[in-house]
Amino acid sequence: MVEACESKGRKPRAGTCQPSGKLKGKRPPPGKCNTENGSDCCEEGKLYTIYKCSPPVSSHTKALLTINSFEAGGDGGGPAECDNKYHSDDDPVVALSTGWFNNKKRCMKHIKIHGNGRSVRAKVVDECDSTVGCDSDHDFQPPCPHNVVDASKAVWKALGVPESDWGEMDVYWSDD
Numbered sequence: 001m002v003e004a005c006e007s008k009g010r011k012p013r014a015g016t017c018q019p020s021g022k023l024k025g026k027r028p029p030p031g032k033c034n035t036e037n038g039s040d041c042c043e044e045g046k047l048y049t050i051y052k053c054s055p056p057v058s059s060h061t062k063a064l065l066t067i068n069s070f071e072a073g074g075d076g077g078g079p080a081e082c083d084n085k086y087h088s089d090d091d092p093v094v095a096l097s098t099g100w101f102n103n104k105k106r107c108m109k110h111i112k113i114h115g116n117g118r119s120v121r122a123k124v125v126d127e128c129d130s131t132v133g134c135d136s137d138h139d140f141q142p143p144c145p146h147n148v149v150d151a152s153k154a155v156w157k158a159l160g161v162p163e164s165d166w167g168e169m170d171v172y173w174s175d176d
Contacts, residue, residue, distance in 0.1 A: 064147055065159075
């Protein structure tokens with residue numbers, strides 16, 4: 001099952017990755033969209049942009065850090081795509097947008113995330129799907145933008161971000 005990712009109504013940043021199309025939102029069944037960590041629920045009839053790509057990866061790849069739960073019952077939806085397991089939010093784990101996830105090629109590998117004047121090493125365990133959403137596999141949340149590193153609470157803590165500021169933050173990342 002693919003990890004959900006909160007989109008919070010963001011517009012993707014301009015870059016070399018172009019939209020792949022649109023997805024028409026469906027209303028979630030009552031009580032089925034988990035809004036933990038400020039996650040948005042799909043809206044009936046709203047058009048959501050989808051991406052099969054992400055911006056090119058470099059030694060200093062710009063991204064939007066978001067927060068997600070990787071635990072059973074959390075806002076991430078089902079188990080992680082890489083190992084079909086849930087992960088503790090106390091572990092530094094991430095989901096990458098579809099293009100960066102690269103058909104599981106980054107599964108269980110580490111990336112280094114730089115933000116807030118600090119850096120943290122985190123394990124890629126899931127995909128923040130940029131191609132689908134608004135269904136039970138994605139916790140009835142919209143598709144993920146194409147430039148997201150969706151991170152556990154442990155990543156935010158390691159970057160020294162006050163909990164009141166958790167949600168989204170510009171960061172840079174690279175393969176470890």
